[in-house]
Amino acid sequence: MKVIQIAGFLGSGKTTTLISMSKAIGQKLNKKVAVIVNEIGNAPVDAKILEEYGLKVSTIGGGCICCEVMVGLADTLVLLKKAIDPDLVLIEPTGVAMPGQVKDAILMSGSRISVEVGLAVVLIDPFIEDDMLAGEAEDNFIVRQIANADIIAINKIDVASETRIKQCEDRAREINPNAKLVRISALRGDGMDELIELMVKGISS
Ligand SMILES: Nc1nc2c(ncn2[C@@H]2O[C@H](COP(=O)(O)OP(=O)(O)OP(=O)(O)O)[C@@H](O)[C@H]2O)c(=O)[nH]1
Ligand SMILES: [Mg+2]
Secondary structure (H helix, E strand, O other): EEEEEEEOOOOOOOHHHHHHHHHHHHHHOOOOOOEEEOEEEEEOOHHHHHHHOOOOOOOOOOOOOOHHHHHHHHHHHHHHHHOOOOOOEEEEEEOOOOOOHHHHHHHHHHOOOOOOOEHHHHOOOOOOHHHHOOOOOOOOHHHHHHHHHEEEEEEHHHHHHHOHHHHHHHHHHHOOOOEEEEEEOOOOOOOHHHHHHHHHHOOOO
């Protein structure tokens, strides 16, 4: 069972991408796909970032909410495996989760089921303000999230200008020169085949 994640900041298009990808995978690859969507509070959350964006945060047990929510995700994977045994699981973490933390959470199920930790795509919404992509990873959550990606997808290319798309690509490259960079429109379907090819190749049943 391979587990991949579609990450990205709030409103970047995770749910739209998830729906578009799972439909295409089900149809074209004839694989059994399951989906896990996490709302805030159910997935690894970087509490500091919530505060950076002015949200109120309550912490559990002296400041570590990670362990608790990580166990939650691992348990869900074990249940899914037993109930429907999918070939592929797509996770939409909350917009304020870090891909690396979600991977750790996936790995925690590895003692009970056979699981392959797949790649994480981080979506970029070209309509976010420039200052949200500015600065260093240490001080800016979105930059940190992009730095943590395996694949970076500039989304909403159906409505963004070429100039803006290019700007986002240049900034993404600067933040994370190692990630594969793609352009997509989750809504219209552009680039989805390429993204699926990158993320899903080699899945075993
Ligand atoms: N034009 C256009 N709109 C898009 C695209 N992808 C997503 N949207 C729109 O952007 C908005 C947010 O999309 P979602 O898929 O809900 O984003 P999300 O990342 O799941 O949002 P949260 O779960 O709230 O963080 C919705 O109104 C979508 O219809 C796209 O490729 N093109
Ligand atoms: Mg969503």
